Amino acid sequence: MTDDGRRTIGVAVLGMGNVGAEVVRILQQNSSDLEARVGAALEIRGVAVRDLGKARSWCSPSLLTDDAASLVTREDVDIVVELIGGIDLPRELIGSALQHGKSVVTANKALLADYTGELATIAADAHVDLYFEASVAGAIPVVRPLMQSLAGDTVQRVAGIVNGTTNFILSAMAENGDDYASTLAEAGRLGYAEADPTADVEGYDAAAKAAILASIAFHSRVTASDVYREGISTITTDDHESAATLDCTIKLLSICERIDDSAGRQRISARVYPALVPNNHPLASVSGAFNAVVVEAENAGRLMFYGQGAGGSPTASAVMGDLVMAARNKVHGGRGPLESTYASLPIAPIGDVYTRYYVSMKVADRPGVLSAVAGEFSARRISIATVRQAGAGDDARLIVVTHRAPDSALSETVDALKGLESVLSVSSVLRLEGTDA
Amino acid sequence: MTDDGRRTIGVAVLGMGNVGAEVVRILQQNSSDLEARVGAALEIRGVAVRDLGKARSWCSPSLLTDDAASLVTREDVDIVVELIGGIDLPRELIGSALQHGKSVVTANKALLADYTGELATIAADAHVDLYFEASVAGAIPVVRPLMQSLAGDTVQRVAGIVNGTTNFILSAMAENGDDYASTLAEAGRLGYAEADPTADVEGYDAAAKAAILASIAFHSRVTASDVYREGISTITTDDHESAATLDCTIKLLSICERIDDSAGRQRISARVYPALVPNNHPLASVSGAFNAVVVEAENAGRLMFYGQGAGGSPTASAVMGDLVMAARNKVHGGRGPLESTYASLPIAPIGDVYTRYYVSMKVADRPGVLSAVAGEFSARRISIATVRQAGAGDDARLIVVTHRAPDSALSETVDALKGLESVLSVSSVLRLEGTDA
Numbered sequence: 057m058t059d060d061g062r063r064t065i066g067v068a069v070l071g072m073g074n075v076g077a078e079v080v081r082i083l084q085q086n087s088s089d090l091e092a093r094v095g096a097a098l099e100i101r102g103v104a105v106r107d108l109g110k111a112r113s114w115c116s117p118s119l120l121t122d123d124a125a126s127l128v129t130r131e132d133v134d135i136v137v138e139l140i141g142g143i144d145l146p147r148e149l150i151g152s153a154l155q156h157g158k159s160v161v162t163a164n165k166a167l168l169a170d171y172t173g174e175l176a177t178i179a180a181d182a183h184v185d186l187y188f189e190a191s192v193a194g195a196i197p198v199v200r201p202l203m204q205s206l207a208g209d210t211v212q213r214v215a216g217i218v219n220g221t222t223n224f225i226l227s228a229m230a231e232n233g234d235d236y237a238s239t240l241a242e243a244g245r246l247g248y249a250e251a252d253p254t255a256d257v258e259g260y261d262a263a264a265k266a267a268i269l270a271s272i273a274f275h276s277r278v279t280a281s282d283v284y285r286e287g288i289s290t291i292t293t294d295d296h297e298s299a300a301t302l303d304c305t306i307k308l309l310s311i312c313e314r315i316d317d318s319a320g321r322q323r324i325s326a327r328v329y330p331a332l333v334p335n336n337h338p339l340a341s342v343s344g345a346f347n348a349v350v351v352e353a354e355n356a357g358r359l360m361f362y363g364q365g366a367g368g369s370p371t372a373s374a375v376m377g378d379l380v381m382a383a384r385n386k387v388h389g390g391r392g393p394l395e396s397t398y399a400s401l402p403i404a405p406i407g408d409v410y411t412r413y414y415v416s417m418k419v420a421d422r423p424g425v426l427s428a429v430a431g432e433f434s435a436r437r438i439s440i441a442t443v444r445q446a447g448a449g450d451d452a453r454l455i456v457v458t459h460r461a462p463d464s465a466l467s468e469t470v471d472a473l474k475g476l477e478s479v480l481s482v483s484s485v486l487r488l489e490g491t492d493a
Numbered sequence: 494m495t496d497d498g499r500r501t502i503g504v505a506v507l508g509m510g511n512v513g514a515e516v517v518r519i520l521q522q523n524s525s526d527l528e529a530r531v532g533a534a535l536e537i538r539g540v541a542v543r544d545l546g547k548a549r550s551w552c553s554p555s556l557l558t559d560d561a562a563s564l565v566t567r568e569d570v571d572i573v574v575e576l577i578g579g580i581d582l583p584r585e586l587i588g589s590a591l592q593h594g595k596s597v598v599t600a601n602k603a604l605l606a607d608y609t610g611e612l613a614t615i616a617a618d619a620h621v622d623l624y625f626e627a628s629v630a631g632a633i634p635v636v637r638p639l640m641q642s643l644a645g646d647t648v649q650r651v652a653g654i655v656n657g658t659t660n661f662i663l664s665a666m667a668e669n670g671d672d673y674a675s676t677l678a679e680a681g682r683l684g685y686a687e688a689d690p691t692a693d694v695e696g697y698d699a700a701a702k703a704a705i706l707a708s709i710a711f712h713s714r715v716t717a718s719d720v721y722r723e724g725i726s727t728i729t730t731d732d733h734e735s736a737a738t739l740d741c742t743i744k745l746l747s748i749c750e751r752i753d754d755s756a757g758r759q760r761i762s763a764r765v766y767p768a769l770v771p772n773n774h775p776l777a778s779v780s781g782a783f784n785a786v787v788v789e790a791e792n793a794g795r796l797m798f799y800g801q802g803a804g805g806s807p808t809a810s811a812v813m814g815d816l817v818m819a820a821r822n823k824v825h826g827g828r829g830p831l832e833s834t835y836a837s838l839p840i841a842p843i844g845d846v847y848t849r850y851y852v853s854m855k856v857a858d859r860p861g862v863l864s865a866v867a868g869e870f871s872a873r874r875i876s877i878a879t880v881r882q883a884g885a886g887d888d889a890r891l892i893v894v895t896h897r898a899p900d901s902a903l904s905e906t907v908d909a910l911k912g913l914e915s916v917l918s919v920s921s922v923l924r925l926e927g928t929d930a
Contacts, residue, residue: 082645082792092835093644093712189642195793197634197642204641205626205634207530207821208519208813275530338799355519356632356800356810362775363796373793376645381830384644390827393818398529 063096065383066132068158070104070124070149071139072112075163075190078372079137079379081114090376094383102127104140128153135382137375138162147171154178154186159382161375163190166255169264169280172271176395185385185392187378192265193218193347195370196363197377202272202351203393209353211273214312215489216349217342218265220366221256222288222308224248226330227343230296230305236289248345258287259328262310269349270312270326275399278312284327284406291330295484298416298455301444304332305340309489315404323404332414332488339489407464412441412488414457415470418480421452425478429454432472436465454479457488500533502820503569505595507541507561507586508576509549511805512600512627516574516812518551527813531820539564541577565590572819574812575599584608591615591623596819598812600627603692606701606717609708613832622822622829624815629702630655630784632807633800634814639709639788640830646790648710651749652926653786654779655702657803658693659725659745661685663767664780667733667742673726685782695724696765699747706786707749707763712836715749721764721843728767732921735853735892738881741769742777746926752841760841769851769925776926844901849878849925851894852907855917858889862915866891869909873902891916894925 067083069076083090083100091097103115104124112120121127128136128149136153138160140146146167150160155178162168168175168191179186189199193216202211217223221243228239240257243249255261263283270278288308299306313325333340338360342348347365352358364370385391419425426443433440439459446453458466473479504520506513520527520537528534540552541561549557558564565573565586573590575597577583583604587597592615599605605612605628616623626636630653639648654660658680665676677694680686692698700720707715725745736743750762770777775797779785784802789795801807822828856862863880870877876896883890895903910916 078792086645086647089647089712089836090645093833195790196796197638200637200642201634204818205637205811205814207817208523208527208815209810210523210526275526353632353810355515355806355813357807359633359798359800361796361798364794369792370794373643373646373790376792377642378645380644381641384830385827388828390822391825393821396530399526 063387064099065094065096065134065386066101067098067135067137067379068102068104068127068130068133069100069137069139070128070146071141072103072105072115073139074368075371075375076103076139077112077114078368079139079375082372082376084114090380093380095387096383098379098383101130101133124149125152128158129156133158134386135159135161135379137379138164139375143167143170150175151178154182154184157182157184159185159386161187161378161382163188163371163375165191165261165264165268169267172268172395173277173397180394183391185382186394187382187392189378190371190374192268193349193361194363194365194367195373196347196349196361196365198269198349198361199272201361202269206351206353206356209355211351211353212314213352214269214273214349215339216269216310216347217307217339218310218347218349218365219256219262219308220345220347221249221253222262223342224345225257226288226291226306226308229291229293233293233296235293236291257289259285259308262308262328266310266312266326266328269310270324271395273312274314274324274401275396276324276401277397278324278326278403282326282403286329288330292484294416295486298414299332302332302414302457303335304488305335306330306486307333307339309339315409317404317408322401324401325404325409327406327409329487332486334490337489407462407467409463410460411463411466412458412460412490413466414455414486414488415473415482416453416455416484417473417482419452419454420478420480421449422478425454428476428478429456429473432469432476433458436469437461438465438469500824501536502531502533502571502823503538504535504816505539505541505564505567505570505573506537506576507565507573508578509540509542509552510576512808512812513540513576514549514551515805515809516576519809519813521551527817530817532824533820535816535820538567538570561586562589565595566593570595571823572596572598572816574816575601576812580604580607587612588615591619591621594619594621596622596823598624598815598819600625600808600812602628602698602701602705606704609705609832610714610834617831620828622819623831624819624829626815627808627811629705630786630798631800631802631804632810633784633786633798633802635706635786635798636709638798639706643788643790643793646792648788648790649751650789651706651710651786652776653706653747653784654744654776655747655784655786655802656693656699656745657782657784658686658690659699660779661782662694663725663728663743663745666728666730670730670733672730673728694726696722696745699745699765703747703749703763703765706747707761708832710749711751711761711838712833713761713838714834715761715763715840719763719840723766725767729921731853732923735851736769739769739851739894740772741925742772743767743923744770744776746776752846754841754845759838761838762841762846764843764846766924769923771927774926844899844904846900847897848900848903849895849897849927850903851892851923851925852910852919853890853892853921854910854919856889856891857915857917858886859915862891865913865915866893866910869906869913870895873906874898875902875906
C-alpha cells in the first residue's frame, strides 16, 4: 500500500547496466501511466548492484544494495527483474525469488537457453510468472507472439537475425568491402562489439536465442548444446563478393525448423550459421544492429517481426511489457503460460538437414577440373544449381551453388573436393537460405 | 469432462464462412496438440449457421444449429467464437455470452470499432475474456503486442496497411498501369474484392481497424466516427505515375498518432487515406493482399509486423491463438487485459495534423503561373519541397510537394489554388508519408 492507501506492487531490479538503468528510469518517469495500466503502483524496493560506490543517475542511493540475495526474498518485493547477465548467480537469485513467490522478468538468454526447464518448474510450483520477452530480439515482440498469439497454430520454422553485433559486422563488410578483422575492430570502437566478442561472433549468443525460440515454437525443451553453431569469423571479402554476384547477402541466421526423419517422425533442427540470403528475401534488407524474425506457421503463413534487437531503451521496453503483465497478474490473479514441453520432439543432427551449399575453391586452371568437381557432387546425388569460374591462372576459382541436399552429403562432398588433385583449396563453404527445392 | 474424466472446455462457433470453417477444421484436426497446450480438451458444442441446409465439410451435422442465441448461453459452453460479421446480431450475441460468463473471441472489427467499450464493461463485470486479435491484420499479431508487449512503453504512432483489398488494387495499378475501375473489376474476379466493395475501397474497414489500434495504443476510447477517412476510388493512373517519379508508391494507410495541441496537451489523431509512401519506407514494399503495421514507441523505437492480413487460415490462426489463451484462463484462472481507457485523450481534427501534401494541377502554359501558385503556399507559411512541371501547352501540369504543415493550411491552399485563373484544375491532392520536417 502507498501512504494514501493505494495498492502497490514492489519491484526489485537486479543489475544497473544499460538496460537496468533504463528500466529504473521508466519506472520512475512513467509511474502514473504504469499504475493506471497495472491497477496498482509499481514501486522500486531496491536495486542490486555490484559496486555501491559507482555514481548512478535515476536512482536514489537509498535504493541501492549489494546484497541481491536478500533483496529477492524481501517480503515487500512482488516481482524481480533480473538484468545481471551470466549464469550461476542469476540462476541462484531467480530460483530463490521464484521459491519465495516472486514473479520474475529476465532478459538473460544464456541462462534461459540452459535452465528454462529448471526455473519454469519452480515458477509453476510457486504459481508465479517467469517472463523473458527481452531475452530474444530486444524490443521486438517475439516470445509472446510465439507462446500466445500462435498458441493455436503449428509453427513450422523460425528463422531470424537475432544478433546485432554480427549483423553490424556483416552489413559493414558488405557495404565497405573491408575485411573481417578491421570491421570487428571498428564495431568495437563504435560500441557494437564487446572487448571479448567471442559470444557474438562465434554464434553462442545467437545459439542461445535459437534454443529459446525452438523450445517455445515446438513445445519441446531445446538447450544451447542442441543447437548446431558456426560463427562469422571465417567470412572473407571474397565471400561477400561472391554473394553479391549471386544477388545474395551474407547474414548470421538462427534457424529452428520441424523436419521429418525417414519414417516421417517429426524432429527439431536448431542451427546458427552464416548463410547467403537472396536479396529479395525479407531478411536480406535487415541491416546494421537491427533484428528480424520470420515465423512460418501452418495457418498463419509467413509472418515477420522487425525492430531494434539490442540497446538499453529497446530492451527495457520488452522488460517493462513483461513487468506490467506480471504485475497485472499479481493484482488481478492468473498467470501467463510457462514452459510447454509436451511435444518433446527429438533433435535432428545437422547432417540430416536439407540445405543448399555455396562452395568456393581455388582450382588448377586446366581442362577436366569442372568434370572432376561435378563428379564428386553427382556421386552423392547432389544436384548443382550454378557453377561460375572466376579468375584465371594462379587465381582460378570455381564457385558452385547446389540445390537442396542432406547436409551430411554436402559436407562429405566438400571433404572429397579437398582431396582432388585439381582442387588447390576449398576457400569457403556457406549454406544458402531460400525456398528452392 | 470427457468420457475418460479429462477436463474439457466447451466452444461455440458462430458463423461458418471461410474463417469459421477453418476454426472448426483446426479444432478437430489439432485436438491433441490443443489439449496439451490448454490443459483441457477443447470440444465444439455447437456451430451456429444461418442456413442449416447448406453442405459443410469438417463439421458433423449434429453440431449445427440456427439458434445462435440459445447456443451462446448453453451451460456446457465456456467460450464463444464470433465470426458472423455485421453489428446488431453479434453485438447482442456477444453481450449475452459475456453476461452468461462465457469468454468471447471475435474477429469483428466493425462491431469492436464502436462497441468495445460496452462489451469490455460486460466482460469485466463477468470476469471473462474478450479477445480480438483477428480483428486487425489477420494472422499478424498486433493487438496482443500493443496491449501486452508494449504495456510498459509509450506508443507514439501506429501506421499500417491493414486492408488487403485496397492494397491489392493499388499494387496492381502501380504494377500494370491500369486504371482504378478495371483493377477493381479484376480484384472482384480474383476474389479480392466483394460484390459491394464500398467498405474496403472507401476506407471504412481500415477506419474501423484504426479505431481499434488507436484505442489500445493510446489507452483511450476511439470509435470509427473519430477516424478521418478518405478512400482510394479517386486515385488515377496519373497519380501512380507521379508517385513513381517521386520514388514513391501509393498505399492506403491507417495512421494513429499522438499529437500535441498548441498548449502541449496530448491528443489522438486517427486517420485513413491514400498516401505517397517513399519506396525506401518499410511499408512501400508491402504489396498485394499482405498487411503490415509499423509501431513507433518511445523506448522500443520502430517495430514492424508483417504477414497475411486476410483469408480463412491466417485469420483462423489469430482466432485460435485467442481461443487457446481464453481456454487457458478458464483452466488456470486469470484473465487477459481488457479495454484500457484511463488516458482518455481527446481526438484532434484532421486540420491540426501536420502532414505533407502532393498537389497535381493542370495549369495554363504561360509565365507567372509558378509564381502565382507558390504565392498561395507561402501566404499560408507552407514551405515547398519540390515543384515539377510536366507536359506543355494544353497538357501542362504542375506537381508540387510540400514540407510538413498543418493539414488545414494545406487544404485552404488547395482551395485557393482552385480559384487562381492560371490553375485550370487541381487534379489530385494526396498526403505524403515520411519523416521529413
